[in-house]
Amino acid sequence: MGMLEAVLMTIATAATPLLIAAVGELVSERAGVLNLGVEGMMVMGAVTGFGVALTTGSPWLGIFAAIAVGALFSLLFAFLTLTLVTNQVATGLALTLLGLGLSGMLGESFVGLPGVKLTNIDIPFLSDIPLIGRLIFGQDPVFYLSILLTAGVAWFLFRSRVGLTLRSVGDNHGSAHALGINVILIRYLAVMFGGACAGLAGAYLSLVYTPQWVENMTAGRGWIALALVVFASWRPWRVLAGAYLFGAVTIGQLHAQALGIGVPSQLLSSLPYLATVVVLVLISRNRRMTMVNTPASLGRPFVPDR
């Protein structure tokens, strides 16, 4: 495996968790719910995935458990914001703080243990094609799932009837309610989808990216995923582009650190965070574009008045 091929493969592994979490959040935001708890749901997924894979020996069981826990954990947020109509920003923050706290507590006994790694798929012959072979045909299964997920969500939102309904709920919940659409139910399902994706993204971190458990191992990736949704103006394929851009920045700075190019490693480590700020500035400065793209009911509370 050549150097370039190795770099490209690691970019894909760095981008995949961002992509999965961001696509999930995109669905939730398209339904009008801003869930700032991505970081918390992701870290819960990471600790669950690691723990279940470790005790059962099966990374797949770990992944399924992480998806379930992500969805259940997001249900807490959904109950508060949708049924009790609490402030979405504050409740999302609460979910993140709770997730970081709970995962640290649950994962304490896992610190330092060797993890179980999900093995890569290796399609015979095709993966032997030079340069692109392993890149396209020799990745881990979740990588393929992430691409399918993006395509599926893109199709669902813009080509299916239910997707149209979901977007209408996010753009104008009053009208959607007047048309007899069950706004609250659709939002519950959208939030849980986002939670399931965040759980999967977290399990990817602790089972594929770095197969181990470290407290706070998401390291702000949930927040970067939230920024990616804004960056992508709420469109799935642009989320994919953004995730790979961030994957490239992350891996690029890691290689620069390994080469020791005379720049402090801390400066290089802060590049993904600084890049997020820069990208947000570039994308948000066009106010009209942002206005047009943002789901109009995003973050607004909804109480059905019969």
Next chain:
Amino acid sequence: MRIELVKRPQQSALYSALSPFIALALTLIAGAIMFSLLGKNPLDALYYYFVDPLREMWSLHELAIKAAPLILIAVGLSICFLSNNWNIGAEGQFIIGAITGSILPVMYPDLQSWIILPLMLIMGVIGGAAYGFIPALLKTRFNTNEILTSLMLVYVAQLFLDWLVRGPWRNPQGMNFPETRNFHQYAILPEIWPSMGRANWGFVFALVAALVAWFMLSRMLKGFEVKVLGQSPRAGRFGGFSASRMVIFAFLVSGGLAGLAGISEVSGAIGQLRPTISPGYGFAAIIVAFLGRLNPLGIIAAGLVLALSYLGGEAAQISIGVSDKVVRAFQGMLLFFVLGCDTLIHYRVRFVGSTAHKAEVSHGNA
């Protein structure tokens, strides 16, 4: 059965006062369940968490040390949240304030005079405010989401501090430990009552900040402006208030207070810079702000409660071997219950049985 919310004609004064207490009670119940799941006697655990630290004078002083940064930061955050500005990067502003405040004792240790400490505090405030100014400027100039930018800057600040204490600011006589030189005597924030315990003037700063903010919010035009722009930007514009100047104001105040908290913590409780100077005060302060119902006087009480949870965490780890990781889970639950209980202030909650609902619908059709 369904849960249905009926909007109250006006806020319930009763639940405004009660909701933080209901939330605390629910957190204690949930905590008791959590401890029994961990195989500990829940009553013992709660005793060590919430009663034991209050029994001795020295530990009350420790409580004040932990409460000071929480109250200082949360008071600033309450102005932000009331004006609908979501500064969640206080942890970063705390760190930068600690760094800029430490410039004099670390880089010019030979300057020794009583003037050093006041200068350090001022520089800490300026540093924190300047760091808070970044997301505010990006929001007003480029319409950037302040939640995400302020949070990203936390990671940048943590890495910057890490670089400083391992690199240029490392103590030359420190056996290569990642920490700066110890602050000299003129750079140490004095203790309030040295014979009784360690509590320093940081706690006094916190009380003063809370009182000033309370006066501003309840008695001054500026406080009215904060609340109007937060609740209805349109009404604020008609009133002649500028929303973008409010963004800058809120971030400068909360950044400055977080910076003051940072330099007070470093010059008071720690005495030098280290790679980690905060057990997440900037984030716990978000919980303090909401538990105090965004009222600076309530925040004093809420800050003491959260400080107690930190102290109790240490006590419980020593006495019954519960991990200190439990503390953050506790704090997260508390915010959940606080937000949930606040619903009671604005809405009457009704539990509607499915049969009753059907009857109502058929009645409506008839």
